[in-house]
Amino acid sequence: xxxxxxxxxxxxxxxxxxxxxxxxxxxxxxxxxxxxxxxxxxxxxxxxxxxxxxxxxxxxxxxxxxxxxxxxxxxxxxxxxxxxxxxxxxxxxxxxxxxxxxxxxxxxxxxxxxxxxxxxxxxxxxxxxxxxxxxxxxxxxxxxxxxxxxxxxxxxxxxxxxxxxxxxxxxxxxxxxxxxxxxxxxxxxxxxxxxxxxxxxxxxxxxxxxxxxxxxxxxxxxxxxxxxxxxxxxxxxxxxxxxxxxxxxxxxxxxxxxxxxxxxxxxxxxxxxxxxxxxxxxxxxxxxxxxxxxxxxxxxxxxxxxxxxxxxxxxxxxxxxxxxxxxxxxxxxxxxxxxxxxxxxxxxxxxxxxxxxx
Numbered sequence: 001x002x003x004x005x006x007x008x009x010x011x012x013x014x015x016x017x018x019x020x021x022x023x024x025x026x027x028x029x030x031x032x033x034x035x036x037x038x039x040x041x042x043x044x045x046x047x048x049x050x051x052x053x054x055x056x057x058x059x060x061x062x063x064x065x066x067x068x069x070x071x072x073x074x075x076x077x078x079x080x081x082x083x084x085x086x087x088x089x090x091x092x093x094x095x096x097x098x099x100x101x102x103x104x105x106x107x108x109x110x111x112x113x114x115x116x117x118x119x120x121x122x123x124x125x126x127x128x129x130x131x132x133x134x135x136x137x138x139x140x141x142x143x144x145x146x147x148x149x150x151x152x153x154x155x156x157x158x159x160x161x162x163x164x165x166x167x168x169x170x171x172x173x174x175x176x177x178x179x180x181x182x183x184x185x186x187x188x189x190x191x192x193x194x195x196x197x198x199x200x201x202x203x204x205x206x207x208x209x210x211x212x213x214x215x216x217x218x219x220x221x222x223x224x225x226x227x228x229x230x231x232x233x234x235x236x237x238x239x240x241x242x243x244x245x246x247x248x249x250x251x252x253x254x255x256x257x258x259x260x261x262x263x264x265x266x267x268x269x270x271x272x273x274x275x276x277x278x279x280x281x282x283x284x285x286x287x288x289x290x291x292x293x294x295x296x297x298x299x300x301x302x303x304x305x306x307x308x309x310x311x312x313x314x315x316x317x318x319x320x321x322x323x324x325x326x327x328x329x330x331x332x333x334x335x336x337x338x339x340x341x342x343x344x345x346x347x348x349x350x351x352x353x354x355x356x357x358x
Contacts, residue, residue, distance in 0.1 A: 015336075019246055025245045025255075026245070026247065029251070032253050036174060046171055064223075077114055078112050078160075083133040084165035085110060086111065086139070087110065089106070089145070091150075098257075099152065101337070102337075104151050106147065106153055106154045109157045113125075113126035113158050116222035117220065118298040119297060119305075121297070136169045139165065139169030140170070143178050144177065146180075147180050155183040157185045159186055167197060184207075186206070186207050192233060192236060204256075206256075208258075210260075211263070212272040213268070216266065216269060220263075234281070260273055260320075263312070264308060274327040277327070283329060287329055
């Protein structure tokens with residue numbers, strides 16, 4: 001990727017060539033209909049929601065395979081019972097430009113998590129369960145509130161353990177007029193069954209492929225089978241929706257966007273992940289190689305993971321980009337909009353947090 005990336009011009013907008021492919025990955029917004037709308041009209045969404053909720057009686061929603069009765073509020077690794085917990089919901093201006101646009105990505109952060117990442121930067125939500133439980137109707141209301149205030153999409157963050165509850169709420173939201181693209185923003189520690197339920201419902205998959213080495217996965221994520229699970233579900237996501245495509249304004253409409261957080265001292269994992277993406281998904285995969293790692297949670301204070309108690313050097317990050325290029329990847333996420341409304345504040349009546357952008 002050159003230092004000054006070429007751009008694709010359309011309707012007075014300038015899109016980075018890595019996003020647009022010079023027009024190859026641009027599709028018309030005019031004819032776009034979210035996948036779940038057709039599924040709802042055909043009764044598929046309702047059937048999947050019923051099946052998924054029933055599966056909570058012996059839960060195998062994620063690769064932990066706890067087999068406990070979450071339907072009756074028994075608690076497994078994810079600490080979630082019958083209802084989903086929502087920590088916050090707001091227009092997120094920190095997401096990729098193709099998601100945040102001018103009005104923000106309509107982000108719903110779910111409480112709890114099925115991973116135990118020692119470096120989690122949102123540990124209050126993922127490990128301590130920040131937030132409140134919501135009914136299906138309340139979750140639908142949150143989606144509709146985000147649509148009403150102008151968000152460009154609905155962005156489910158940490159959905160792995162609450163897929164049944166999302167489907168249950170989505171049925172009600174569609175009945176009430178939801179029409180935004182859906183973003184499935186996941187650690188990729190999902191079950192294949194969950195991704196099957198999401199087939200023809202999710203428009204944009206955004207998995208984070210964290211680590212490759214099984215020992216690293218065990219030590220840092222407390223899930224030695226993480227990489228194997230991630231490979232399976234990310235491949236299934238790509239099979240469903242393909243490479244990322246955007247509209248004339250650069251808003252993501254359909255496809256896979258893979259995130260990878262560069263970790264200190266773990267470039268061998270980065271190399272393997274980038275090679276796998278290029279060889280098993282597509283060299284046209286859209287990838288966000290992220291440099292925002294900082295020591296948080298246990299990585300900041302526990303001697304057993306002292307090697308993670310530092311930031312990523314410029315050399316490490318540049319090396320990560322070069323490893324991705326060497327694998328044959330070329331569609332890298334960059335910042336190209338300058339649209340965050342400084343001081344803009346939004347209050348959603350159904351959720352807990354007031355968020356000020358800028």
